[in-house]
Amino acid sequence: MDLAFFFVFSAIALICAINVVLQRHPISSALSLVGVMGSLAVLYLQLGGEFIAMAQIIVYAGAVMVLFIFVIMLLNAGAESRSGKASWTAPLLGIPALLAFLGFTVYYFLRGFNNAGVVKFGGYTGGSAAGVGISLFTDYLLPFEVTSVLILIAIVGAIVLARKEMD
Amino acid sequence: MPEAMQVLQSGVPVSWYLILSAVLFTLGVAGFLLRRSVITVFMCIELMLNAVNLSFVAFSNQHKDVSGNIFTFFVMVVAAAEAAVGLAIILTVFKNRQTLNIDEINTLKN
Amino acid sequence: MQNLWLIPAFPFLGFLLNGLFGRKFPKAVINLIAVASVLASFGWVLKVWSSGGDLAANPIHEHYFTWMQSGQFNVGWDFAVDKLTMIMLFVVTGIGSLIHFYATGYMAHEEGYYRFFAYLNLFMFFMLNLVLGGNYLILFVGWEGVGLCSYLLVGFYIVKKSATTAGNKAFIVNRIGDFGFSLAMFLIVVNFKTLDFTQVFSAAPGAPTSTLTAIALLLLVGATGKSAQIPLYVWLPDAMEGPTPVSALIHAATMVTAGVYMCTRSAVIFLHAPIAMETVAVIGLATAVFAATIGLTQYDIKKVYAYSTVSQLGYMFLGVGVGAFSAGIWHLVTHAFFKALLFLGAGSVIHACHGEQDMRHMGGLWKYAKGTGATLICASLAISGFPFTAGYFSKDAILGAAYAHEPWMYWVGVVTAGMTAFYVWRAFWMTFTGEYKGHGHPHESPWSMLGPLVVLAILSLGGGFFFNVPKILDNMFPIKEGAEDMTLTYISVAFGLGGIALSYYMYVVNTKVPERITAGLGGLYTLVYNKYFVDEIYDTAVVRPLVDGSTTVLWHVADQGIIDGAVNGVGTEARGIGGILKLLQGGNIRSYATWVVVGAVVLLVVMGVTAMGFAAVGQ
Numbered sequence: 001m002d003l004a005f006f007f008v009f010s011a012i013a014l015i016c017a018i019n020v021v022l023q024r025h026p027i028s029s030a031l032s033l034v035g036v037m038g039s040l041a042v043l044y045l046q047l048g049g050e051f052i053a054m055a056q057i058i059v060y061a062g063a064v065m066v067l068f069i070f071v072i073m074l075l076n077a078g079a080e081s082r083s084g085k086a087s088w089t090a091p092l093l094g095i096p097a098l099l100a101f102l103g104f105t106v107y108y109f110l111r112g113f114n115n116a117g118v119v120k121f122g123g124y125t126g127g128s129a130a131g132v133g134i135s136l137f138t139d140y141l142l143p144f145e146v147t148s149v150l151i152l153i154a155i156v157g158a159i160v161l162a163r164k165e166m167d
Numbered sequence: 168m169p170e171a172m173q174v175l176q177s178g179v180p181v182s183w184y185l186i187l188s189a190v191l192f193t194l195g196v197a198g199f200l201l202r203r204s205v206i207t208v209f210m211c212i213e214l215m216l217n218a219v220n221l222s223f224v225a226f227s228n229q230h231k232d233v234s235g236n237i238f239t240f241f242v243m244v245v246a247a248a249e250a251a252v253g254l255a256i257i258l259t260v261f262k263n264r265q266t267l268n269i270d271e272i273n274t275l276k277n
Numbered sequence: 278m279q280n281l282w283l284i285p286a287f288p289f290l291g292f293l294l295n296g297l298f299g300r301k302f303p304k305a306v307i308n309l310i311a312v313a314s315v316l317a318s319f320g321w322v323l324k325v326w327s328s329g330g331d332l333a334a335n336p337i338h339e340h341y342f343t344w345m346q347s348g349q350f351n352v353g354w355d356f357a358v359d360k361l362t363m364i365m366l367f368v369v370t371g372i373g374s375l376i377h378f379y380a381t382g383y384m385a386h387e388e389g390y391y392r393f394f395a396y397l398n399l400f401m402f403f404m405l406n407l408v409l410g411g412n413y414l415i416l417f418v419g420w421e422g423v424g425l426c427s428y429l430l431v432g433f434y435i436v437k438k439s440a441t442t443a444g445n446k447a448f449i450v451n452r453i454g455d456f457g458f459s460l461a462m463f464l465i466v467v468n469f470k471t472l473d474f475t476q477v478f479s480a481a482p483g484a485p486t487s488t489l490t491a492i493a494l495l496l497l498v499g500a501t502g503k504s505a506q507i508p509l510y511v512w513l514p515d516a517m518e519g520p521t522p523v524s525a526l527i528h529a530a531t532m533v534t535a536g537v538y539m540c541t542r543s544a545v546i547f548l549h550a551p552i553a554m555e556t557v558a559v560i561g562l563a564t565a566v567f568a569a570t571i572g573l574t575q576y577d578i579k580k581v582y583a584y585s586t587v588s589q590l591g592y593m594f595l596g597v598g599v600g601a602f603s604a605g606i607w608h609l610v611t612h613a614f615f616k617a618l619l620f621l622g623a624g625s626v627i628h629a630c631h632g633e634q635d636m637r638h639m640g641g642l643w644k645y646a647k648g649t650g651a652t653l654i655c656a657s658l659a660i661s662g663f664p665f666t667a668g669y670f671s672k673d674a675i676l677g678a679a680y681a682h683e684p685w686m687y688w689v690g691v692v693t694a695g696m697t698a699f700y701v702w703r704a705f706w707m708t709f710t711g712e713y714k715g716h717g718h719p720h721e722s723p724w725s726m727l728g729p730l731v732v733l734a735i736l737s738l739g740g741g742f743f744f745n746v747p748k749i750l751d752n753m754f755p756i757k758e759g760a761e762d763m764t765l766t767y768i769s770v771a772f773g774l775g776g777i778a779l780s781y782y783m784y785v786v787n788t789k790v791p792e793r794i795t796a797g798l799g800g801l802y803t804l805v806y807n808k809y810f811v812d813e814i815y816d817t818a819v820v821r822p823l824v825d826g827s828t829t830v831l832w833h834v835a836d837q838g839i840i841d842g843a844v845n846g847v848g849t850e851a852r853g854i855g856g857i858l859k860l861l862q863g864g865n866i867r868s869y870a871t872w873v874v875v876g877a878v879v880l881l882v883v884m885g886v887t888a889m890g891f892a893a894v895g896q
Contacts, residue, residue, distance in 0.1 A: 006179045010187050017191050020214055021198035026206045033210050036191075040217055047184070047228040049236050052220075052243075059243055060217070064250045068210065071254045075261055077206055094200040094871040098193050101878040105189040108885050109182045116229050118178030126233045127224075132240065135233045147244045154248030161255035196874055200867055273864030 002121050005046055013039040024079045026072045030065060037061040048124030051132045184225035191218035205257050205267045209250075216246045279325045281339050281356040281409060284366065287317040288401035295398060299391025308381045311394035315377050315401055319370035326363055338411060338475075345414075349470050355411030357474065364606060365408040365538055368613050372530045373401050375729040376617065380522035382725030383624055393433060393520070400426035404531050408538065413462050413472040416539065420458065420503065423532045424451040430527065431519040443515040450512040454502015461495035464488065478545040486550060493546050493553030496539065497560070504536030505587050506564045506594060511812055513587055517579040521624030524579060529586050529620050530613035537593045537609050541602045548600070558598025558679075562686055565591030567809075569696040573703075574806040577634050578623050581704050585660070586616055588697060592675055595690065601678030607745075608675055611667035614740050615659040618733035619701075622653040625726055626708055629719040636704060640711040645719045648727050650709050655734035657705050661698035662773040670741035673766045680765055691769050698776030706784035 016035035023029045037060050044053035125131070136144055195215035202208050220239045227235020261267060291314030299307050329337055336359035345352045358366070377397065384393055400423060407419025425448070432444025465472060468488055469480045481489060500506065505513040516528050527533070540547060540557065547554050565588045572584035589612050596605030627634055629646050643650050659668040672694060680687035713719065721727075736743075783790045795802050804810070861872070 002178050006183065010183075013187070013191065014194075017194045017214060020207075020210060021194055021202070026204055026210075029207050029210050033213060036214065037217060040221055043184070043187075043221060044224050046179075047224045049224045049227065049239065052224060052236050052239050055240065055243060056220075059247060060213075064213070064247055067250060067254060068206070068213075071258065072206055075206070075258070075267065077204060077267055091201065094874055095197065097871075097875045097878045098196055098200075101881065102189060102193045104882050104885060106186055108889065109185045109189065112889070113180075113182040113185060116181040118180055119184065119225075119228055120178035123178065124228045124231055126231065127227065127236045131233050132236050135237055136240070139234075140237050143241060147241060151244065151248055154251050158251040158255040161252070162258045200871055200874065269866050272866065275864055 002046060002119065005042065005121075009039040009042045013043070026077045027069065030068050030072060033068075034061050034065050037065070046121050047119055047127075048122070049127040051127060051129045181225055181229045185222055188218045188222035188225065191215075191221070203268055203270060205260070205269050205272070208269060209253055209257070213246065213250065216242060279329060279337055279339070279358075280321075281325065281337065281358060282341065283321050284318050284325075284370070284409065285402045285405035287314040287321070288398040288405065290314060291398035292395050292402060295391050296395035299395055302391060304381075304385070304390060307391050307394055311398055312374065312377045312381065314398055315370060315374045318401065318405065319374050322363075322366045322370050325358065326367075329358065329363075340411075350466060352412060352414050352472055354415060355473065356409040356415075357411035358409065361538075361541065361606065362408055364610060366405070368534075368610055369401070369404050369408060369531050372613050372617050372733075373404075373526060375732055376522050376526045376530075376621070379525075379621055379624075379726050379729040380520075382723050383522055383628060384520060387520070389433070389435075393430075396426055396429045396433070397522075397526070400430065400527060400532075404535070407535055412474055413465065413477075416542075417455075417458065417462065420499075420535060420539075421455065423527070423535065424448060424455070424503070427451070427516065427527055427532060430523040431516045433519055433523065437518065440518040443512075443518040447512040447516050450509050451502050454499045454509050457495045457498025457502070461492050461499065464492045464495065468492075474542065478543075481545045482549055484549075489546050490550040490553050493543070493550040494556065496543055496546070497553060497557055500536030500540055500594075501560065502536075503539075504533050504590050504594070506536070506560050506591065507567060510564060510568070510587050511815060514580055514583045514808070517577070517583050521579070521620055521627065524583070525617045525620035525624070528583065529616040533586065533590055534593070534609045534613070537590070537597060537605055540594070540597050541606055544602050547597070554598050554600065556598070558595050558682070558686065561591045561594025561596075561598055562679075562689055563591070564588065565595065565693045566689060566696075567591075569693045569700070570805055571808050572700045573696060574802065576636050578626065578636050578639075578704055578708065579620070579634060581636075581700055582616070582619050582623060585619070585697065585701065588693065589616065589660075592672065592690070592693075595679060595686065596675040599675075599678050599682035599686070601675060604671065604674035604678055608668075608671035611659065611671040611737070611740055614667055614733055615656040615737040618652060618656040618730060618737055619660070621726070621730055621733065622649055622656060625649040625722040625730065626653075628722050628726070630715050631717055631719075633715050636707040638715040639708045639713070640715075641709070641713040642719055643709045644713075646721045648721060649730065652727075652730040652734040653705060653709075655737050657701045659737040660701050661777055662694055662769060664770055665741065667737050667740035669770070670745075673769055676769050677765055687765065691772050694769055695772035695776040698773045699780045702777050702780040703784055706780060710785050711788070 013036050016032045016039065019032035020029045020036065023032060037056060041053040041056045041061070044050075044056060192215055195211045195218060198211035198214065199208055202211065220242055223235045223239045223242070225235075227233065227239075257267075260272060264272060266272070291310050294310050295302070295307055299310075302310075325337070336357060339356045341354040341356075343351060343353045377394075380393070380397065384390060387393065403419045403422025403426060405419070407416055407423060410416040410419060428444045428448035430444075431447050432441040434440040462472060465477060468484055469477050471477060498509075502509040513528055513533070517524055519527075547557070568584045568587035568591065572581050572588065575581045575584065589608070593605045593608050593612070596602070596608060625646065626639065626642065626649060629642060629649070630639055633639065655666075659666040662669045662672045676687055676690050676694070679690055807813075861868075
């Protein structure tokens with residue numbers, strides 16, 4: 001069953017990801033991205049990261065992507081135009097580099113992780129809310145508190161940047 | 168049939184998750200380099216972050232250590248903060264330049 | 278411990294006081310400091326002489342501190358006094374005091390009064406170092422120092438371009454000689470591992486003749502520069518641009534004799550290098566004749582005496598070259614007397630004529646300046662070798678030794694003596710007899726100037742008896758300079774008297790003769806009058822190529838082209854590279870991102886390959 005689930009949801013993820021890259025209109029890209037996140041959440045579940053999977057759906061797909069869509073609608077971003085001066089370095093240098101990277105990592109993963117084990121649903125139970133919570137509040141307490149400060153900073157920054165001038 | 172069932176009953180090798188993560192990441196970078204709208208570029212960044220999250224959780228499963236999940240948690244927090252601030256910046260840039268074309272935001276040069 | 282260091286210390290103190298504070302002192306104080314310091318030096322010399330004991334048997338050596346120590350090579354600041362040094366000390370400090378005193382009168386109306394006396398004291402300091410030095414290095418310090426002071430004093434009238442140029446010429450030509458001297462010192466160090474006189478001279482007889490010849494010839498090069506012999510004499514006539522006391526002190530009595538002193542001091546080296554000795558004699562004789570011929574034609578009174586100095590120095594070198602060292606030193610001493618007197622007298626004459634130096638505008642001064650005239654008569658008699666004057670003894674000693682060496686040298690020397698008498702008396706007749714052809718009213722000089730003239734006149738007449746140098750320096754040099762053949766003496770005296778008579782005829786009795794001779798000789802006269810165009814020859818052959826070569830090759834090619842080009846080129850290249858790198862910063866975000874991706878991929882691949890390499894090794 002795991003294999004089937006994996007194939008299905010990874011296929012959905014891949015197709016949605018390709019869609020993100022290829023679509024013309026930002027709204028379409030955003031919705032495809034939501035699809036990617038959803039399928040990734042299922043994969044997290046299979047990998048035993050229940051808490052992360054839920055957090056992904058609630059925070060990432062539910063809040064961040066909604067924010068994206070709000071901004072797209074606010075800016076009335078239209079379909080991408082073909083004009084403007086395109087940079088020649090990006091396709092010329094970037095794509096070969098990426099292909100090289102991809103080839104290399106795939107080869108590395110296939111060769112180096114051959115005996116790394118197999119994933120089964122339920123094979124790892126440490127990623128539950130209890131498990132994550134215990135680790136978060138004992139071993140990683142300081143980073144946890146720091147991230148709360150980080151979020152505070154982000155809020156203040158976003159408000160300052162995006163407000164209208166009071167006149 | 169029993170082989171198919173047996174195949175279906177066996178698990179997924181960890182390396183496949185990692186390969187998926189690599190492919191998603193590559194797609195994210197490709198989109199970043201090729202797209203012209205600022206918001207789409209931003210979304211590709213989110214795609215890259217998600218790919219990395221996947222590889223973290225896969226490693227967490229492989230080593231049976233919860234630290235991978237913890238790190239994913241932090242990545243998500245940071246991604247959320249970054250998305251907020253980044254979009255605010257895009258709003259400001261749009262207000263000043265009236266364009267969402269990334270090639271036209273190029274005065275920081277020479 | 279005779280405290281020899283006091284001898285140069287007094288003038289040095291005078292230099293410091295006058296140099297640093299002289300601007301604020303009144304003239305009387307400057308005079309006092311300057312003259313008193315030299316007199317104090319002279320007094321100390323007297324004290325050392327009287328209490329020093331028998332210097333022939335026990336020369337005085339004083340070692341003050343070690344200057345350089347390098348392995349086996351050790352040079353200290355040593356002073357040494359033997360009979361030769363003592364003679365030189367007397368000459369330098371004695372005549373120096375007289376001239377300092379004279380200068381207080383002569384320079385009374387000049388600008389930069391304190392500067393003049395400061396430099397003069399500095400010169401005394403260096404000259405005394407030169408003479409007192411116990412090794413070649415101290416001698417060289419003094420050698421260079423007097424060259425420096427010569428430059429400073431010749432170019433004393435800093436507002437006159439000709440004066441400063443002459444100062445440059447003096448210094449530069451001297452430096453060429455100094456180069457030879459330095460090479461000689463290097464050879465000495467290489468061969469004898471020391472520069473100390475006693476050690477070098479005891480080791481010299483054992484060294485190979487070729488080495489000694491090389492050393493001696495290089496020392497000679499230095500001497501020709503300092504003592505104005507062929508080929509480096511050209512600076513001395515130009516040095517007459519300096520004030521007359523300077524010409525008297527430096528370019529007659531003391532500095533130019535340093536070369537003779539140095540050769541005499543190095544007698545041991547020269548005696549074992551016969552070729553070098555022969556060269557010295559020939560150069561000396563040639564210079565004597567050469568300069569005498571030029572002196573026949575000059576009209577500037579100081580130039581006549583300048584060429585006379587070059588000629589007389591040639592005599593001294595002739596004496597040294599034929600082995601008559603003490604005769605050469607004797608002539609050095611007597612020459613100091615009468616040449617200083619001639620120059621100081623010329624200064625007095627110039628002073629009387631209100632700064633005029635051309636003899637064609639003088640004449641008939643006997644009416645106005647009898648005192649100066651009388652002293653000049655004494656000097657002219659001495660230089661002509663009039664019997665029983667100082668010059669008579671020393672010159673005949675040299676000529677006698679020359680005859681013993683090679684008769685033809687004697688004959689050339691005798692003819693030159695005749696020419697010497699002729700031009701000196703020509704100067705006298707032209708200046709003191711006939712009608713005054715200048716402007717204004719000539720007047721006699723004050724006693725501050727006449728006093729030294731009188732003293733020197735007495736010395737010129739009687740100095741031969743008082744300072745019988747060969748007797749003093751007896752046993753110092755191998756060659757016994759004994760009784761001369763009186764016939765030779767009679768012949769040379771005859772030539773001298775003939776010169777006097779001829780000049781009397783041509784310039785007093787029948788004054789049309791000089792013009793007729795000049796017109797008759799035509800081109801030859803022009804050649805001699807223009808000093809055989811030697812300066813012009815040097816200019817085209819040496820100076821111009823050097824200057825032009827430096828300008829084109831060293832300045833334009835090497836300095837501007839290569840060095841500036843390299844330095845500026847580095848800058849330009851950096852700018853060029855920067856210009857190329859600037860293109861990376863196009864402002865386009867996507868290109869930036871591409872570069873980041875490329876870099877990251879490269880890093881990752883490298884890390885991965887190395888990790889896999891380790892993994893492969895591990896497996």
